[in-house]
Amino acid sequence: MALAWRKLRKAFYLETSLRILHLCPPSSCAPWISVPRLSLHTKPSMPPCDFSPERYQSLPYSRALEIHKQHLSPVETAYFQKPLLLHQGHMEWLFDSEGNRYLDFFSGIVTVSVGHCHPKVTAVAQKQMDHLWHTSSVFFHPPMHEYAEKLAELLPEPLKVIFLVNSGSEANDLAMVMARTYSKHTDIISFRGGYHGCSPYTLGLTNVGIYKMELPNGMGCQSTMCPDVFRGPWGGSYCRDSPVQTVRKCSCTPDCCQAKEQYIEQFKETLNTSVAKSIAGFFAEPIQVQTGFGRLGSHFWGFQSHDVLPDIVTMAKGIGNGFPMAAVVTTPEIAKSLAKCLQHFNTFGGSPLACAIGSAVLQVIKEENLQKNSQEVGTYMLLKFAELRDEFDIIGDVRGKGLMMGIEMVQDKMSRQPLPKTEVNQIHEDCKDMGLLVGRGGIFSQTFRIAPPMCITKLEVDFAFEVFRTALLQHMERRAK
Incomplete structure (x- = not known):
């Protein structure tokens, strides 16, 4: 295209x-709701980290929550039922006020490019x-x-x-x-x-x-209209400039995307109907x-x-x-x-x-050759997570390039209807409880945003993969009950 x-x-x-496109902050679910935790799966082992955070000595969590409610924006944007109180960061790692360590796969809304507090x-x-x-x-x-x-x-x-x-x-x-x-x-x-x-x-x-x-x-x-080959009217499995294509079939070939002309025609329609002669x-x-x-x-x-x-x-x-x-x-x-x-x-x-x-x-x-690392580790990450799309029917699409990826959750691949927000929330919470922080987005808050700092390693991608897979398995067991 x-x-x-x-x-x-x-x-x-x-x-x-x-x-x-598919990534905007979610609406917070009701605070302090208890989500049942399953113990049938072993929590993946977290990769080592040679950094030790300082001891947290600031506001108690309850006081921070009280101040937030009294003096900060009432718009609910915080992730998780009990929002994280972060204390310190080092490269791809974050530490909360209780000393818990998290692998940051969201980079502060894709902002921490070279690593938290890079020396x-x-x-x-x-x-x-x-x-x-x-x-x-x-x-x-x-x-x-x-x-x-x-x-x-x-x-x-x-x-x-x-x-x-x-x-x-x-x-x-x-x-x-x-x-x-x-x-x-x-x-x-x-x-x-x-x-x-x-x-x-x-x-x-x-x-x-x-x-x-x-x-x-x-x-x-x-x-x-955005050229979206997963949800849009045109395009499919030959239309992305990415190591991972959508599973939706189309009549295109690897060297000839027919959908591009259709999206161009739709854009021309916008020019002919919705704007002045010159923009x-x-x-x-x-x-x-x-x-x-x-x-x-x-x-x-x-x-x-x-x-x-x-x-x-x-x-x-x-x-x-x-x-x-x-x-x-x-x-x-x-x-x-x-x-x-x-x-x-x-x-x-x-x-x-x-x-x-x-x-x-x-x-x-x-x-530090971080563009090259984004290419190599990012391609590894995309291909790795695409395996989950093939394993789970509730993953409709895995898309991206380099160290940025979207995982769109659906009720099933046939309907492509968004997975209900309550279910996506539970998967999100489970990932956090196992030490992985990912983003959220989509018009229906149905897409997980994956964009770690560009210093990330394949070992850490493997950990994130195992965490996400475990969270999906737990979710499927909840569904079956």
């Missing part, structure tokens, strides 16, 4: 923004904090210029002008302004199922029902997951795998290994058009601390 997308003149690809990144951050934490961009400082040069070297011509901001939502906001300013048009198209942020602007781009508000927002945004831009993801900074394995940037040159690239998530940081990269021509119309300014964007950390992340990715 990649070649067909070249026909689109304006493609605004989001590399590591806050979105995904090299931590050392750079500490050194920079001793020199200069913050000064606004009205002043020059070396970390900002050094980082801009390093990041620009990784992007193709003419994507060489960088705007440093603080989050994916902010980056997408700015990209929308750029597109409209340069094109002098208003309408912007994005894929259904995509999450791009919750700011008033990006809510228009976001096409997941639970994030939509009954208030005016995101004017001038329209959605179009400002089209926001699209190379894969509807976070694909930048080497996580894809085959390429450093996701758009490179489709042989497409976008006009604007937004990036966040893994850019700072968890430090609040984001960027918008565009061409000199588009950047100049923005400068003529808008005095864009950002107080915290491109701070000395953020840029020092960003440079350290790029250095670690290169020195």
